[in-house]
Amino acid sequence: MEQLVPVFIILPLVSAFIIPVTGRFSQNFTRGLSSIVFLILTVLCVASIGLWDRGMIIYTVGGWKPVGDIPIGIDLIFDGFSAFILGIINFIALLSSFYSIGYIKKYTSENNFYTLLCLMIAGMNGVVLSGDLFNIYVFLEIASIASYALVAFGVEKEELEASFKYQVLGGLGSLIILIGVGLVYWITGTLNIADSSNLLITKFDNKFYIVTQILFIAGFGLKAAIVPFHTWLPDAHSSAPSPISSLLSGVLIKAVGIYVLIRLFFHMFDLTYEVSLLFTLLGVLSMIVGGILAIGQSDYKRLLAYSSISQVGYIITGVGLGMLIIATGGDGSIAALAIFGGLFHLLNHAIFKSLMFMTAGVVEHSTNLRDLRMLGGLSRKMPLTTNASFAGSMSISGLPPFSGFFSKLIIIIAAFQAQYYVVGAIAALMSIITLAYFLKFHKDTFLSKARSEVRQFLPVPVTMKVPLVILGILCVVLGVFLVPQMKEIFMDPAINVIIDTDQYSEIILNVNR
């Protein structure tokens, strides 16, 4: 199994190289290749389920043995939490690349599209697996640069403008992260997360400690589009081609933003009350601002992009509550519940937001319209898309039988149990506002009378319909993760890894010795 860990990075990288080379000769091969690669990786993730409880799998790149007690090589770390995120990344990537087979034909240079897609996924897998700070930065830049190019893939005015804005802000975020990495190296003299966690504990009162934490929150917050840093997201996510929007919104902001924040603040830094409070406040702020800005939107994908900001706020709030409870020495089971809520919402958000962006792509492909004021009466012409979109919107708004309800409920219950009543109340209130704008959106697009602007209905290829069906069904059935047996298999390894804040560095340093 240890030898299989680097496959998550190598396989997409190699296929990114093969696609443009073979693309000249066989177009169908390149179309299928990326889907096959992501299928293999998803299967690998699911197959590793039984191995999570045995702690973590550590792969040392190049086999560099530690000198003394200091690890000098780069570690790739595959534990419950990274396996959870890797599964989400590769599953959504599989569906998006399958969806692209039908969707991307209208653009020129299909090969470049699949190359960039594979590069982006390789970067994200690398960020999730890496146990080395500078290595995280390198993979993060691979993922980011590929996503900059993919946002601009349409090369029209809006796409280019959105891409430029995204690049300037994303580049700023990367530079801030790089300064943070430099400061950690300055304080501790090591880049290995486990090792520096060990060394940072003793230098807690160092004046650079707080600065480093702030820099990481700002840098990765920019990548995750938490509210004061969110301005690039609505432009970038609404301008990209639809399968890419679903990847950006569903996966990228979580893998390179939220995942790294959780990893660093739980496993590298000591949890402090101030930072936990800051996290929760940022989460609540994202929840409110994203939700309120989404109400007024008239563009199909822009509305979805703003709702992403709001839903990311829920995830951050759940995790932040867990941090607060641990930092104040509260009940561990409530902390576990809050983190479970956050992670479950992360999974749900990946599923339903990808679904919503894919339905947006189907509608745009079929009618060539994106303005909600012009669309209308699509339910008769596109029953499948209507049902998929209904499942997605109800799941986002949090109505009972759908999965989104359970994750929001858990976050709210955890907030009330931990006696943060205001946070719980705001989360409940924002859920109602979400319901309001998604009902309005659903009525405008699908249910109202057909408007004269919708003239053409192009047929939708079957490759675009299959992902909608799969994701739509998942939106309904994912509530089963609440059943204790299912939770034990799929969610608990990830939660246990996060909760045991000291275990991470202990295991890695012991293995390296």
Added chain:
Amino acid sequence: MIVYLLCFTLFLVGLYGVLTQRNLVKIVIGLSIMEISIFLFFTLIGYIQGAAAPIVVRGQVETQFVDPLPQAMVLTAIVIALATNAMLLSIAIRLYRKYKTFDIREMRSLKG
């Protein structure tokens, strides 16, 4: 200490350029200045006054070496910065072809 302050000033100069300039190319130049200030910071982290270059040869007398790891990191970061700059400039050129100007005040197709 003064060197670190100068390095930070350089970073602020770049940030000022990114925030105030209206020309796409000048924004890219601002970002490059920030990048370079961070590269300088990295090399300063590893620098030790009076230490030798980290190359070990037979018959070595020096015992203190400059830390080579930040230098390796700077090399990697330079390559990444090259990629981001190339990407930014190519988008800027495409934007110029669409709008016939580099002025960001003219580019207002995205709102809200």
